[in-house]
Amino acid sequence: MSYQEVLNREFLETRWLILQLAAALDRLDRAGAPKEGDERIDQLRKALNVLNDHEAERAERVQLIFSREYDPNWRD
Amino acid sequence: MRYIDPHIHMVSRTTDDYRRMAKAGCVAISEPAFWAGFDRSSVDGFRDYFRHLTEFEAKRAATYGIQHFTWICINAKEAENVELAREVIKIIPEFLDNPSVLGIGEIGLNKNTPNEVTVFREQVELALEYDELILIHTPHLEDKYQGTRMILDILSEYPKINPERVCIDHVEEHTIKLALDAGYWVGMTLYPVSKCTPARAADMIERYGTERIMVNSAADWGPSDPLAVPEFILEMRRRGHKEEDIARVVYENPIKFFSGSRRWKPSPALSANLEV
Numbered sequence: 637m638s639y640q641e642v643l644n645r646e647f648l649e650t651r652w653l654i655l656q657l658a659a660a661l662d663r664l665d666r667a668g669a670p671k672e673g674d675e676r677i678d679q680l681r682k683a684l685n686v687l688n689d690h691e692a693e694r695a696e697r698v699q700l701i702f703s704r705e706y707d708p709n710w711r712d
Numbered sequence: 713m714r715y716i717d718p719h720i721h722m723v724s725r726t727t728d729d730y731r732r733m734a735k736a737g738c739v740a741i742s743e744p745a746f747w748a749g750f751d752r753s754s755v756d757g758f759r760d761y762f763r764h765l766t767e768f769e770a771k772r773a774a775t776y777g778i779q780h781f782t783w784i785c786i787n788a789k790e791a792e793n794v795e796l797a798r799e800v801i802k803i804i805p806e807f808l809d810n811p812s813v814l815g816i817g818e819i820g821l822n823k824n825t826p827n828e829v830t831v832f833r834e835q836v837e838l839a840l841e842y843d844e845l846i847l848i849h850t851p852h853l854e855d856k857y858q859g860t861r862m863i864l865d866i867l868s869e870y871p872k873i874n875p876e877r878v879c880i881d882h883v884e885e886h887t888i889k890l891a892l893d894a895g896y897w898v899g900m901t902l903y904p905v906s907k908c909t910p911a912r913a914a915d916m917i918e919r920y921g922t923e924r925i926m927v928n929s930a931a932d933w934g935p936s937d938p939l940a941v942p943e944f945i946l947e948m949r950r951r952g953h954k955e956e957d958i959a960r961v962v963y964e965n966p967i968k969f970f971s972g973s974r975r976w977k978p979s980p981a982l983s984a985n986l987e988v
Contacts, residue, residue, distance in 0.1 A: 637952055645950075695912065699886035703857035710824075710862055 657684075713955070715962040716740045717941050718969070719818070719847075719881060719899055719928035722769050722780070723748075723761075729931070729938045734776035736942045740982050742781040742970065743769060744818035744847050747789040749933050755799040758786065762803075766810040779979045781970065783817035783847050784808070791822075791831035801834055808842055814973045815839065817847025818881060821859040824851060833866060840870065845973050846878045850887065852906060860887040864894055877972050882930070884908055888916055892924060897969050901930040902940035910940065910947040917948070922960045926969065 637645070661680075670677075683698045691697075717733070720741050733741075743765060752758055765782040773780035784807045786800040807813055816839040821828045839846045851859035863880065867873055875895030883891055883898045884907065891898045900916060901907040908916075913927050929940035937943065941962055948958045970976050 693885075695915070696885040699884055700857065702854055703886060704854050706858045706861040708861075708865075710858075710865070 713737050713945055713959060713962070714739045715941050715945065716742075716966040717929050717931075717938075718742050718879075718926045718966040719744060719901065719930045720938060721746055721930070721932035722773065723764055724933035725931060725938055727772060727775075730773060730776045730778060733938055734778055736939055737945075738778055738941070740779040740781065740966070740978070741773065742783065742814055742847075742966070744783040744849075745785050746787045746818060746849075746932070751790055751793070755796065755803060758800045759803055759806075762807050766807055766812055770812050777981065779982050780812060781814045782810075782812050783815055784813055785816050785819045785835055786831065787818060788820045788822040788828050788832065788849055788851075791828045792825065794827050794830055797831040798834070801831075801838060804835075804838060805842065808844065809975075811975050811977060813975060814970055815845030815847060815877075816842075817845075817879075818849040819846065820849035820881075821851050821863060822849075822855070824855055824859045824862055829862070829866065832863070836866070836870060836873070840872050843974070845969070846873075848878065848880050850880060850882045852882075856882070856884065857886050860890060864890060867894075867896075876924075879926070879969060881928070882907055885912070885916065888920060888925075892920060897924045897926065897965075900925065900927045902927060902937070902944055903930065904935050904937065910944040913944055914947045914951060914953075917953075917957075917961060918951075922957055922965070924965070924969075925961060926965050927961060 679701050682701045686694050686697050686701065715737050717738055720743060722741065722743055745762065745765060748761070762784055765784070769782070770780040784804050786797045791797045804816070816835055819832055819835040821832060836846065848863060850856055850863060860880065867878065876897070879897035879899055880891040881899035882901045888898055900913045902910055902913060917925065927941055927944050929936060929938055931938040931940065945958055945962060967978065
């Protein structure tokens with residue numbers, strides 16, 4: 637499919653997804669800031685930054701933000 | 713389009729689901745042994761479950777023209793009790809002569825604990841001893857990347873393993889390449905929230921091609937859709953993919969992987985017009 641075809645197909649759904657995201661973040665704001673930091677909020681912020689950059693493999697990079705780090709010496 | 717769901721837990725589903733799957737084109741399924749939502753208390757609980765998988769489900773599926781295959785193991789979630797796990801591993805060979813059993817699965821890791829690693833290794837060794845196919849569960853969410861890397865590390869310890877006889881299941885964007893590059897089959901699980909959507913699975917097909925890739929619903933007692941594979945077929949069609957490429961993923965690839973089992977015997981309906 638061409639760029640234009642993909643955009644035509646995906647635009648409304650992507651718009652809907654962004655609105656869902658915006659509304660969820662508004663909900664969090666209305667609930668007030670937590671007394672202590674929450675790692676999950678940092679993960680969300682990092683993931684949002686990935687969405688807004690122009691590099692490839694965004695889905696893979698977002699997955700890694702929400703993943704525990706791999707330790708190659710896990711057997712020790 | 714005819715399709716195979718290579719990973720679905722029908723013990724948790726209704727007969728109506730079999731009917732709807734058959735109407736949607738499902739001709740065969742494979743059902744790995746898994747966690748039932750609670751920890752079983754004895755080896756006899758597992759024996760009954762394995763009998764359910766190898767005796768009862770095949771009959772229920774056949775009522776709708778669906779051929780039922782299964783996999784036997786102790787799952788990662790119940791592997792934390794190593795003593796019980798070892799008792800269960802001892803009875804697994806009782807079921808390996810059943811014609812519906814494709815191999816050992818779904819073994820793997822859940823929280824990536826040392827006990828899970830122990831039980832995973834022992835079941836890999838059992839599969840090698842009996843020359844069985846292996847189906848591997850990878851962990852959920854934040855544990856998936858670490859667990860998948862650990863699983864690949866462990867498999868690399870066994871030079872006798874032929875990667876073409878192993879499927880690494882539940883891969884996503886950050887784990888699919890690791891498994892494919894190591895030569896393994898992979899499964900993409902289509903879940904409403906916690907795993908892949910049909911659209912993201914189609915993205916990965918576009919990114920990595922159709923070789924050694926399967927898609928499944930892994931439908932069970934939790935939020936899941938037994939018709940997820942037809943949703944993937946629809947998504948691929950909407951993007952203009954060729955019917956032959958879609959069929960390769962949802963029909964020919966499962967048959968190619970399953971045919972590595974010495975007990976693999978497709979029904980005439982399943983093998984009709986098949987060229988793999």
